[in-house]
Amino acid sequence: xxxxxxxxxxxxxxxxxxxxxxxxxxxxxxxxxxxxxxxxxxxxxxxxxxxxxxxxxxxxxxxxxxxxxxxxxxxxxxxxxxxxxxxxxxxxxxxxxxxxxxxxxxxxxxxxxxxxxxxxxxxxxxxxxxxxxxxxxxxxxxxxxxxxxxxxxxxxxxxxxxxxxxxxxxxxxxxxxxxxxxxxxxxxxxxxxxxxxxxxxxxxxxxxxxxxxxxxxxxxxxxxxxxxxxxxxxxxxxxxxxxxxxxxxxxxxxxxxxxxxxxxxxxxxxxxxxxxxxxxxxxxxxxxxxxxxxxxxxxxxxxxxxxxxxxxxxxxxxxxxxxxxxxxxxxxxxxxxxxxxxxxxxxxxxxxxxxxxx
Amino acid sequence: xxxxxxxxxxxxxxxxxxxxxxxxxxxxxxxxxxxxxxxxxxxxxxxxxxxxxxxxxxxxxxxxxxxxxxxxxxxxxxxxxxxxxxxxxxxxxxxxxxxxxxxxxxxxxxxxxxxxxxxxxxxxxxxxxxxxxxxxxxxxxxxxxxxxxxxxxxxxxxxxxxxxxxxxxxxxxxxxxxxxxxxxxxxxxxxxxxxxxxxxxxxxxxxxxxxxxxxxxxxxxxxxxxxxxxxxxxxxxxxxxxxxxxxxxxxxxxxxxxxxxxxxx
Numbered sequence: 001x002x003x004x005x006x007x008x009x010x011x012x013x014x015x016x017x018x019x020x021x022x023x024x025x026x027x028x029x030x031x032x033x034x035x036x037x038x039x040x041x042x043x044x045x046x047x048x049x050x051x052x053x054x055x056x057x058x059x060x061x062x063x064x065x066x067x068x069x070x071x072x073x074x075x076x077x078x079x080x081x082x083x084x085x086x087x088x089x090x091x092x093x094x095x096x097x098x099x100x101x102x103x104x105x106x107x108x109x110x111x112x113x114x115x116x117x118x119x120x121x122x123x124x125x126x127x128x129x130x131x132x133x134x135x136x137x138x139x140x141x142x143x144x145x146x147x148x149x150x151x152x153x154x155x156x157x158x159x160x161x162x163x164x165x166x167x168x169x170x171x172x173x174x175x176x177x178x179x180x181x182x183x184x185x186x187x188x189x190x191x192x193x194x195x196x197x198x199x200x201x202x203x204x205x206x207x208x209x210x211x212x213x214x215x216x217x218x219x220x221x222x223x224x225x226x227x228x229x230x231x232x233x234x235x236x237x238x239x240x241x242x243x244x245x246x247x248x249x250x251x252x253x254x255x256x257x258x259x260x261x262x263x264x265x266x267x268x269x270x271x272x273x274x275x276x277x278x279x280x281x282x283x284x285x286x287x288x289x290x291x292x293x294x295x296x297x298x299x300x301x302x303x304x305x306x307x308x309x310x311x312x313x314x315x316x317x318x319x320x321x322x323x324x325x326x327x328x329x330x331x332x333x334x335x336x337x338x339x340x341x342x343x344x345x346x347x348x349x350x351x352x353x354x355x356x357x358x
Numbered sequence: 359x360x361x362x363x364x365x366x367x368x369x370x371x372x373x374x375x376x377x378x379x380x381x382x383x384x385x386x387x388x389x390x391x392x393x394x395x396x397x398x399x400x401x402x403x404x405x406x407x408x409x410x411x412x413x414x415x416x417x418x419x420x421x422x423x424x425x426x427x428x429x430x431x432x433x434x435x436x437x438x439x440x441x442x443x444x445x446x447x448x449x450x451x452x453x454x455x456x457x458x459x460x461x462x463x464x465x466x467x468x469x470x471x472x473x474x475x476x477x478x479x480x481x482x483x484x485x486x487x488x489x490x491x492x493x494x495x496x497x498x499x500x501x502x503x504x505x506x507x508x509x510x511x512x513x514x515x516x517x518x519x520x521x522x523x524x525x526x527x528x529x530x531x532x533x534x535x536x537x538x539x540x541x542x543x544x545x546x547x548x549x550x551x552x553x554x555x556x557x558x559x560x561x562x563x564x565x566x567x568x569x570x571x572x573x574x575x576x577x578x579x580x581x582x583x584x585x586x587x588x589x590x591x592x593x594x595x596x597x598x599x600x601x602x603x604x605x606x607x608x609x610x611x612x613x614x615x616x617x618x619x620x621x622x623x
Contacts, residue, residue: 052399071493151612155570160611241398249492
């Protein structure tokens with residue numbers, strides 16, 4: 001457990017007091033990062049409600065690429081386990097799905113249940129890195145990117161374009177599936193592209209079964225979406241400035257708020273690793289970071305408090321991508337480190353004692 | 359004519375949703391001064407931010423602008439509002455009737471969901487002008503939006519009804535359009551009409567075209583002549599664009615494909 005105030009080592013009590021003073025003095029505080037276990041996210045939303053702050057997870061661009069399309073047109077989705085167990089055709093979009101262990105796992109198995117059980121599994125890629133290690137049929141993306149490519153493919157799938165083009169062949173392969181899945185990273189495809197993809201999947205479901213498997217961001221964004229929904233009824237970018245939770249993805253984009261000078265103080269919550277924002281050293285900020293992380297140092301922010309890392313030194317409920325749920329994760333080597341939730345609750349309690357509460 | 363004169367730089371974004379001539383007509387200046395417009399816990403009021411002069415008329419002038427003035431003229435149903443300066447996001451959101459004029463530039467989502475009236479931005483407009491906000495089914499929905507300068511990206515995104523005129527536009531103009539008309543005297547950016555279902559885009563030029571737009575010739579359409587007449591009544595520079603021969607592209611074939619893009623042949 002360590003803490004720093006203005007670069008100097010401090011005890012946690014003094015750092016909490018300094019954090020309370022910093023946040024209480026601000027007009028438009030922002031709680032950003034939110035790469036943390038569910039209990040810490042819950043404490044952050046409670047603190048924001050007390051303080052009148054807004055919240056923005058670091059995974060915002062990925063989340064809103066998915067949520068923007070979902071909120072307007074809905075989505076047909078499946079899980080990783082269903083994909084491995086049932087899919088006879090898997091279309092992999094872009095480069096990012098190839099980074100993890102998902103594609104090798106899909107490639108190593110064949111459908112074992114459902115209508116495609118016993119069939120061969122065919123892997124197709126669109127705009128991928130043409131990875132030679134996994135056998136698949138590769139289609140190049142259009143110059144305009146994945147979203148444009150998906151529109152072009154959908155025009156062939158609908159029969160609005162015809163001919164012997166590569167995408168006509170790809171569309172035929174998709175319609176030939178008994179249980180098809182498209183694997184993609186929402187941030188890479190973009191909101192317009194995700195909406196087009198869901199339209200394509202709806203078209204394919206006119207005659208077969210097809211689903212989307214969107215990769216979760218690595219910063220607990222999916223957990224933040226669920227927590228924000230059950231806490232505020234809204235997606236994560238909410239503000240409590242006017243007491244009621246207001247959802248506005250543009251207004252509460254923390255990078256925009258800080259770049260425009262609207263936000264005058266921030267709390268950066270990252271008990272799990274998260275990309276360090278460029279404003280961390282400039283704006284008056286309270287940083288709550290995992291012990292042993294590169295950010296656990298006095299120069300990171302005006303006030304820095306280290307906390308236990310969920311899954312490492314403390315337990316915590318985290319997004320489990322394999323199962324697609326929030327699940328409790330035991331610590332690998334439990335210590336008596338304070339939790340991020342505990343620190344946030346202490347800051348909130350002191351704010352209430354000082355009369356800052358609503 | 360009632361006036362609100364901005365006292366100085368705004369310390370936070372303010373929400374002018376409830377500040378319309380109709381809403382102010384029944385209030386004294388002291389009562390109006392107590393209206394909450396702030397978006398933080400500090401309780402900023404109209405009187406804190408503006409010097410207020412009210413005469414009960416149906417026209418309101420806001421002297422001095424700021425990119426932090428959100429939802430100016432939102433839900434306006436009668437009368438006029440003129441802003442001498444810039445405004446923030448959602449200018450005229452959901453406006454039903456009346457006249458809204460901004461002499462400076464507007465932030466994003468100008469005229470989103472506006473069903474009637476005329477909204478004029480004499481400077482530039484940000485991204486998603488006439489476009490839909492998060493989770494909204496439609497962007498511009500029947501009103502007329504005139505942008506004399508440049509519009510940002512996603513002009514008229516998910517627009518459903520009405521007309522947008524602009525000097526130029528960024529990428530993805532007319533994306534996911536449901537219907538309506540956009541006329542841009544200058545050039546559009548890349549990929550206009552992405553996912554458009556119906557509607558009409560007319561522009562002086564364009565960036566990269568989608569592969570799902572196909573050329574359908576240079577038809578001589580009565581509709582274009584009628585549109586030119588109505589644009590002349592609006593006094594719009596865009597009317598000149600319609601005088602010559604126009605090349606027509608049909609799209610977006612990825613969706614319904616009943617949209618069209620016209621550019622000078």
